[in-house]
Amino acid sequence: MNRIPYANAVGAIMYTMTCTRPDVAYALGVTSRYQADPGEEHWKVVKTILKYLRRTKDQFLIYGDSDLKIEGYTDASFASDKDDSKSISGYVFTLNGGAVSSKSSKQATVADSVTEAEYIAASEAAKEAVWMKKFISELSVVPSIEESVPLLCDNTGAIAQAKEARSHQKSKHGLRRYHLIRALLNVETSEFKRLMERKMQQIHSLKHLVSKSLHETLDLGNINSIPNTDDYLWTHGAISDETLSLERTVCNDSTYMRLTVRGRRSQGCDYVFSRVSDEIGADVEHDDLLLPKCLSSSSAQFRPLGLHGKIHAAIARRANIGDPCLPERIFTYLNRPDVQKALHANTTHLPYLWHSCSGPLQYQQDNLDLNIIPLVLDILKEGIPILLFSGDQDSLIPLTQTRTIANILAKDAKLLTMDKYGPWYDGKQVGGWSQSFGEERDGKNVTSLTYATVRGAAHEVPFSSPSQALTLFLSFLKGSALPRPHA
Known part of the structure; x- marks a missing residue:
C-alpha cells in the first residue's frame, strides 16, 4: 500500500x-x-x-419551482459510539426539498439520555440556522429568509428543554454550549416544530448510498432516464454549445420529464428547455429532423404540425410519400360527419373534434420512472432474443439512448460480441448500422441481443422507412443476422 x-x-x-x-x-x-x-x-x-x-456525475439536487423556503431537520443517535458512548449529531437544511447544508459528527460530550443527545444536536443545528439566515440575507435571493427558519425535531423532550429552562446535570456544558438555542428561540431566529406525519430525513442514511448498486441509485432502463438527447441534438447541429452545457449541468431530458410528470418542474428546467425549443425552431419535428413543414392553405398555414406531427410525422416522409401535410389531411378526413357515420363513430354527436390520444386514451405518466432493465434481463435469461432499433433522424428516442441501453444489457447479461459494429443492408443500399451480442450454447454461437440504427428513418420506422423495417423484422423473425456486405 x-x-x-x-x-x-x-x-x-x-x-x-x-x-x-x-x-x-x-x-x-x-x-x-x-x-x-x-x-x-x-x-x-x-x-x-x-x-x-x-x-452519478449527471445527477443533481432538484429545487422546486414554488416560493423559495429553507427548512432545517435535526436528529441524533444515542450512544452510538461503542468506544466512548458518545452520540452522533446530524442536521440538514433544505431549500424547496433540495439539501443545501448538512453535517453528521460525534458530540463532544457524553449525553445522559436520548433527550439530551437530541437537545445537543438541535443546538448545533440552531447555530447553523443563524449562519444561513445571515448569509442568505446578504445574497437577497430568498425573500422568506426574513422569516424565522423552521427547525424540525422529533423529540418532545428536547423541544421542551429548548423552550424553557429545566434541570440539567451538566450545567456548565449546557450554559456554555447548548443553551444558546434558548436565546435563539427568544429572538425568533429559528423555530422548533414537532415532526408529526412527515418522516424524518435521516442524515446517517448517506452511508448507504455508496454501497448501493448503480441500478438502485439511477432509473436506468427507462428511456427518459438516460440523458443522451442533448448530445444527439448537438451532434446534429440543432443546439448550441452553451445550451448543451446547460443541459448537462442544470437540467437534462430525464430530469425535465420526471419533474413535469410530478408537477415540480423548476424555473431552471423551464429556462433550459425554452432555449432548446428556440434553437431547434418551431418548424422542425422531433420525430424527424429532416421532415419539411406542412404549408397548409388553411388558417393554420406555416404552423408546425403539433400533436398531429408528433403522432404521425413519420407518415409524411418526403422520400416515400412526399406530402408533409398528409397527417393534417387524415385528421380532417376522420372528422368528416359522413366518415364518422360510416365508421359508427361519434354516435352521441360530441360538440368537439376528434383527436388521437384524447380523453381517457393517454399515456400512463406514473410509470415513466420504472426501471425496465431487470425485466429485459429476465427475458434474455429465458433465451428470448431481443431487437433494439432507432431511426437515426429521431430525437424523441435517439439512437444514443438506445445504444446506451443495449450496452448496459450486454454488460449485465455478460454477453459476448457476435457481430462487430458495422453497416447492414436493405437490398443493395445501406439500411443502417448494427451490432449483435450473444453467448455460446451447445458449442454454437447464439445471438441474444441486437442493436440497430435505421438510416434516414424517423420515430415510427415502419411508416418512414417501410423497406428497411421489413428487412429488419424478417431477419429478427428468422433468427438470422442482419444482411452484411460480403467480404
Whole structure:
C-alpha cells in the first residue's frame, strides 16, 4: 500500500464533496480516518466512492419551482459510539426539498439520555440556522429568509428543554454550549416544530448510498432516464454549445420529464428547455429532423404540425410519400360527419373534434420512472432474443439512448460480441448500422441481443422507412443476422 495514493484520492474526494457532492460526506468521513495506515479494504472503499461519483456525475439536487423556503431537520443517535458512548449529531437544511447544508459528527460530550443527545444536536443545528439566515440575507435571493427558519425535531423532550429552562446535570456544558438555542428561540431566529406525519430525513442514511448498486441509485432502463438527447441534438447541429452545457449541468431530458410528470418542474428546467425549443425552431419535428413543414392553405398555414406531427410525422416522409401535410389531411378526413357515420363513430354527436390520444386514451405518466432493465434481463435469461432499433433522424428516442441501453444489457447479461459494429443492408443500399451480442450454447454461437440504427428513418420506422423495417423484422423473425456486405 506504500505506492497507493490513498491520501491524494481522499483529498480529491473531499474537494468534490465541499463543492458539489455532499452525498459522499459520511463515506468520506469514515475513509479519511485511515490515511495514516490504510489497508486494501480501505482503498477498495475509496475506489467505490470514485466509481459512484463517476456514475452519478449527471445527477443533481432538484429545487422546486414554488416560493423559495429553507427548512432545517435535526436528529441524533444515542450512544452510538461503542468506544466512548458518545452520540452522533446530524442536521440538514433544505431549500424547496433540495439539501443545501448538512453535517453528521460525534458530540463532544457524553449525553445522559436520548433527550439530551437530541437537545445537543438541535443546538448545533440552531447555530447553523443563524449562519444561513445571515448569509442568505446578504445574497437577497430568498425573500422568506426574513422569516424565522423552521427547525424540525422529533423529540418532545428536547423541544421542551429548548423552550424553557429545566434541570440539567451538566450545567456548565449546557450554559456554555447548548443553551444558546434558548436565546435563539427568544429572538425568533429559528423555530422548533414537532415532526408529526412527515418522516424524518435521516442524515446517517448517506452511508448507504455508496454501497448501493448503480441500478438502485439511477432509473436506468427507462428511456427518459438516460440523458443522451442533448448530445444527439448537438451532434446534429440543432443546439448550441452553451445550451448543451446547460443541459448537462442544470437540467437534462430525464430530469425535465420526471419533474413535469410530478408537477415540480423548476424555473431552471423551464429556462433550459425554452432555449432548446428556440434553437431547434418551431418548424422542425422531433420525430424527424429532416421532415419539411406542412404549408397548409388553411388558417393554420406555416404552423408546425403539433400533436398531429408528433403522432404521425413519420407518415409524411418526403422520400416515400412526399406530402408533409398528409397527417393534417387524415385528421380532417376522420372528422368528416359522413366518415364518422360510416365508421359508427361519434354516435352521441360530441360538440368537439376528434383527436388521437384524447380523453381517457393517454399515456400512463406514473410509470415513466420504472426501471425496465431487470425485466429485459429476465427475458434474455429465458433465451428470448431481443431487437433494439432507432431511426437515426429521431430525437424523441435517439439512437444514443438506445445504444446506451443495449450496452448496459450486454454488460449485465455478460454477453459476448457476435457481430462487430458495422453497416447492414436493405437490398443493395445501406439500411443502417448494427451490432449483435450473444453467448455460446451447445458449442454454437447464439445471438441474444441486437442493436440497430435505421438510416434516414424517423420515430415510427415502419411508416418512414417501410423497406428497411421489413428487412429488419424478417431477419429478427428468422433468427438470422442482419444482411452484411460480403467480404
